[in-house]
Amino acid sequence: MGRILNERTSALKIVVVGTGFVGLPHAAVLAEQGHEVWACDIDPARITAYQSGDAAQIERYVNEPGLAASVAESLGRHLFFSTDLAAAAPGAEVFFMCINTPPNRDGSTDLSYYRSAAETLAGILAGRADGRRVVVVNKSTVPIGTARLLEQILEGAGCRGVGVASNPEFLAQGNAIDGSRRPDRVVVGADREPDFELLRRVYPQFQHHVRIRYLETTPETAESIKYVGNTLLLTYISFWNGVGARISEALPNVRMEDLKLGVTADSRISTWGSYVSNGAGGSCFGKDIQSLIYQLNMTGQSTDLLQAVFNINEYQKTYLIDRAVHEAGFGFNQTTVALLGLAFKKRTNDMRDSAALKAVESLLGRGVRAIRAYDPLAMDEARQRWFNPDQNHLFERISYHDSAEEAMEGADAIFISTDWEEFRGLAPLIRAYAKPPCLVIDGRRMIADYPELTAAGYGYLPVGGPYLPPTQPA
Template structure:
C-alpha cells in the first residue's frame, strides 16, 4: 500500500515511520528543504526515543522516502495524510492555513481517487472546509475526480510516541463513504490483527474526540493542582488525597499528579481551540475555561515559592533550575512552565542557571543567553541560593544530596514535580517545599 504524509514534524514523522515499519510504502513530504535533506542523511529534526533507528532501518529497506514535492507521488498513493501544523491564532482558534494549503495542492494535482486524511488536530468542521477547498480546485480544472476526506486524529505522547502508535489504546477514524472506510481499514489491518480496536465513526465525531480527550486529561491535571493548592492551606497532603481518589475505580489514578502546570504542543493549544469552538457556536465552555485559567496560574507557583523562601526579595540571588522541557523524554518547550519561571526570576533580578539533558539547544533558540547553561545537573547548584525542579527526568530522581548541600550557598529546594522525600531533605539541612503540602 502506498501513502503520503505531508508534514515531517512530530506527528507526521512518527506516523510515517511507524506505518513504514508495518510494511507500508511511505513518502514523507515537507516544504522545508533543509529538514528533508537532513532526514535523508539520518539527522532527526525532533528528539523522540528510538525514532532515529526506526527511520534509518525503513529508509534502508526502501519503505520510507522523503521529498519536498507532494505532486511527485500523488499518482501512486491511495491515501494522503495531512500532518501539518495548526498553531493557535491570537484568539485561541486553530490556524488552518497549512491544512487548507495541502487540500488545494491535492485538488490541483490529483488524477484519480484519493483519501485526504487529516491527522493534525483540527476543530470540528474542518473536514467540510478541506472538502470545499479540494472541490474548488477541481472545478477550476474542469474535471470530475472522486475523492474522500477523512479524520484520523493522533493520540501520541511525546517521549512514548512510537509505543503509542504501534500499540494504541484505540484508533479513531472518521469517514464519509464506504470506499474511504475500506481503505482506512486496510491500512490499519496490522493493528486489528494485534487486537487494537479501530473505532469508525462520522468525521465531526472523530474531530471532536481528539479535543474532548485532551481536554479531559488537562482537566484532571488542573483539578488536581487546584486541590493541591487547597491542601497546602488546610494542612492536607495531596499525595494521600491522590491515592485515596485514585483507588476509586470510577476515577483511576492517571493524570492526578499535582505539579507546576502542563505545557507542550497539545493540551494548551487544544484547550484554547475548544473554548474558541464553543464561542463560535454560541456556547460558553465554563469548565474548560477554568482548566486553562488554573493551569496558567499554576505555572507561577514555583516562582511564588522561591519568592516566599527569600521573603519576597530575589534580587541578586542565584537560582538553579533542573529541567526545561515541558515533560521528560522530549526537547519540546512549547508552553513549558520553565519559560514562565525563567521570565519571572529574571524580572525579579535573579541569576538563573539551567540544565536539561536534551532541551538546552531548544531553550537557547527560544530565549538566547539570558540564562547560564550548565554542562550537568551538579554544575547548576554551585553557589546557588536555591534549586527548583521543573521537569521530572529520571536522572534527577536520586541525586547526591551531600554533594549538592556542599555546593550550594543557601539550601532551598522547591520541588515542582513532587518527586523528593521532604523529611529526608529537611534532615540533611535543606529548606524544602513542594506542591500540595505544607
C-alpha cells in the same frame, strides 16, 4: 518489528505531509508495517537530516525513544523523504495531513499552514492522470468541521475521486513510537465506504483487535473526540493541581501521596493525572482547550468549566515562584537560580508551552541576576529560544549547562521544572554542589529524601506540600 503486510496484496503507497512530532513517528510506524511511505516536508534541512538516517541528526528535530532506529531500519526500502510533494504523490492512495495548527492570539486555531498544504496537495491531485480513488486524511488536530473545509478546497481545485477523512492522532510525546505501534484506539471519521475501506487497509493490524478500539464514525465526531479527550485529560490534571495540591499545601498533616492513593482506589476514578506538578505544557493541551473554548463560544455555549481548567493550568506554571516569595520569604532579586528541566515533560526535547518558559519569564521579571539552565535533551532548543538577546535583553542572564551538577553550582535557589528521572533523589548532589541556605523548589515532587536537605540547612518547597524551612541553621 516484523512487517505484517503481504506487499502484493495489501501494502499501500502512502504520503505523509508534514514530518514533525506527529508526522515522522507516524510515517516510521506505517513503514514498519510494510507500506511504501513518502514523508514530505517544506523544511529542506529537516528532510536532509532524516535522509541521512543518522540518529543525532534526526533527533535534533524529533527526539523520541525508538524513532531514529525505526527510521534507519526502513529508510530507502519502505520509507522515503522528500521536499517535493508533487514527485511523491503519483500512485499514492492515502495522504495524511500532519501539519502544525498553532493557536492564534484569541485562542482560535491558525489554519494558515494547514490550508496552504491542503491547497498545494489539491492542485497536485487535481492534475493526476489515473482515476483511482484516493483519500486525504486529517491527522492534524483541527477545528470541528475542517474535514468539510478540506472537501471544499479539493473540490474548488477540481479534484475528482478524492475522499476526505479525519483520523486524529492521540500519541503522547515521549512515547510516540510505542503509542503508534499499540494505540488504545483508532478513530476514523468519513462519509463514504471506499474511504473507510482505504483506512482499514492502512491499519489492518488494528482491525478486530481485542484491546484496540477501532471506531468508524462521522468526520465531525472524530474531530470532536480529539478535543473532548484532550480537554478531559487537562481537567484531571487541573483538578489535582487545583484541589489535591491546594489541600496538602494548606492543611497540616495532609499527605499528598496518601490522598492520591486513597482517592484513586475507587475504580470509578482515573489514576491518570492524579500527580501534581507545575502545570502541563506541550503543544496540545493549552492550544486544544483554547480552541475548543473558542469554537463553543462561537456557537453561544457556556465554557466556564473549560476556562477554569485552562486558567488553573496556566496559574500553576508560575505559582511556585509566587509561593517562594510569600511562604519562604525568598526574594529573587539579584539571586542565581538553577533551572532543572526545560522540556515540557521527560523523554522529549520539545519545549513548546513548557512550564519552564513561563518560569523564566517570571524569574527575569523578579530581577534574578542569573538563570543556570540544564535539560538532558532540550539544550539546543533552549539556545534557539533564548540565545537572541535582541528579542529580550534579559535573556543574556541565562547560561546553558551540561549537567544538573554544573547548573546548581553557586545557586541561591534550584527550581525543578521537568520530571526527568535523573532529578529523582537529587538531594546528595544538591548538598555537594549548592550551598545552604539554598531554596529547593520542587515542581514535580522528585525529591523524596527532602528531610536530608532540610536537616542540612536547605529550604524545601514542593508542589502539593507546605514549605519546609531548614531544621538546622545554615
